[in-house]
Amino acid sequence: MRKREQSGSGPLSGEGHDDADPPATMAIGPRVLRTGLHSAVGLCLVVALVHVAVVFLAVAPSNSFSRRYGQQINAWVYPLFEQNWRLFAPNPDSFNRQILARTARTAPDGSMRVSPWLDLTAVDRAAVKHHVFPSHTAQNLLRRAWSSYVDTHGADDTARSERAAMMQTYLSNVAVDRVTGHDKGRRFDFIQLRVVTRPVAAPGARVVNRPPTPVENRLLPWWKVTVHGK
């Protein structure tokens, strides 16, 4: 029907009716064009609808459909159409993490010189404080490096997968850069991280001035420092 309506309404044939015969040379062109046009429109619609459906399945909780076609859904959504809308959901974090680093180097006499702890998170907090537009390097860099490390390592500090090893390298690089940035002259061969997790007191709890007791105090192994980048 659509096609019939269009046929003959070659633009200049005015309010062309079906009986207006297009010139013979034009007969094939417009028809092919129309078919192509209809297919293109159909394709656009189908792709848009499929995309929306797949995105829906990607954000929906796991269900029988997404379990069966999980692989296809992931192949479509990742990496370009990743859906990550879980900021503060289902629950916001109820703790603050403090990440500290110290370094060691071998002195000429063979003994180990260990530096005092440097509070890396405090540096980030200071960078965020009283800033209208805090940098990603303060809010996301160390925070996400650590959460990715935990995601791939769990409670164990041995890297059991390629990704885990990558995250360990990354975390180590971040710490090294931070320490070097803080104290430019410092040379060191090893670095160690300590992560202190402190809970946010439940509302209504008496506010005390000293920080709450840590729920976790995780000491990571010494890592040999490898020079990267620069």
Added chain:
Amino acid sequence: MGNEQARELPATTVAQGGSVGGARPPGTVRRPLRARADAFWNVLTSRPVSLYATSVLRIGYGSLYLVFLLREFPHRHEIWGPGSPWTPTLAAQLFDQTGWYSVLILSDSRAYFELCYALAVMTSALFMLGWRTRAMSVLFAVVVTSFHARAIFMTDGGDNLILLMALYLVLTACGRRWSLDARRERIKTTRAGGVPVRARSLVARELRAARRTVVTVVHNCGVFVIAAQVCFLYGSAGLYKVQGSFWGDGTALHYVLNLELFQPWPTLSHAMDQYPIVIAAVGYLTVLTQVAFPFVLFGRLKYPVLVMLLSMHAGIAVLLGLPLFSGAMLIADAVFLPDRFYAFLPHLLRRGTRRGGVRTPRQGTGLGCVPVQGGHPDGPEEYRPVSRPASGRGGQAPSGPTGTR
């Protein structure tokens, strides 16, 4: 986007359907289904919807990314550069595993990175201004994808949304309003003096018409995808929160306000934290608004909900120090405002300035000037009836009230 256009649809359909019906033998009875399919076809192919809204998205995301790039200027090496802790080697290794790609890892040289950074800044600025918009939108998508992928472990939900929108905006004709392209077209039209008829062969005209239809359809599908994406975003964010105990007992915002990395103004955060009733009310309101969002879009209720989202994101931007995230979300909301709202904005502003005693010319050719309503600045031949794809279906350019209001 959305319902405003949908609502005005019947008028358009009637007008066009009428003329088509007139050309048909009187015996033909249209089945309602067919009529409905035709009406749908009309919406899809006759006119790009939400041209102002997509332009607002272009300006919004272009400028937001520009601000982001410039804000991170002192940290650019740490985030995207070859000296980043997420080394080019690590990035390449991850790309091998995930299929990501970034133009930034093509070379480890610092000069190459600086060039990429400069090009990214330029692309964002030109995209924002709407200069050769379609090409710029592709470049902008490449830039955002590359920079996002290079620093994937430094991103958050805001970056995620900017990436999605940069990709979707490639589909849309987001340079038709409030852009350098629109300005150029307007000047061209003025110069041509309204007689832009150029002799073309029939096939060439048909091809142009077909191309225009495809562009319109791709645009409309793009707007649909953007709208659906924003609905899924809010719907899922809200429904995830519903499952959380802190959101359930109304204490979630207490914990949010006590996250040290999201405390640019600790005094303010602690002061807010002193009012548990307010905290609970705002928390409930947040969840309700987000869950309700996809369902209120088809009625007047969307305006108060949009205002609530606006204030919610303003709060997030200031209190949690997440202006990029909030900005990305706010710009996305703009897609749901109808074109007549945007068309009315300059009038409002003009009235405001006139009342303030500042005289402004009624018609300008500047960037901020809105094209004459009822006409289309999209090029002279664009809406000439002669080159419409089909007699019964083309965009009725001077369709007056239905076309633009």
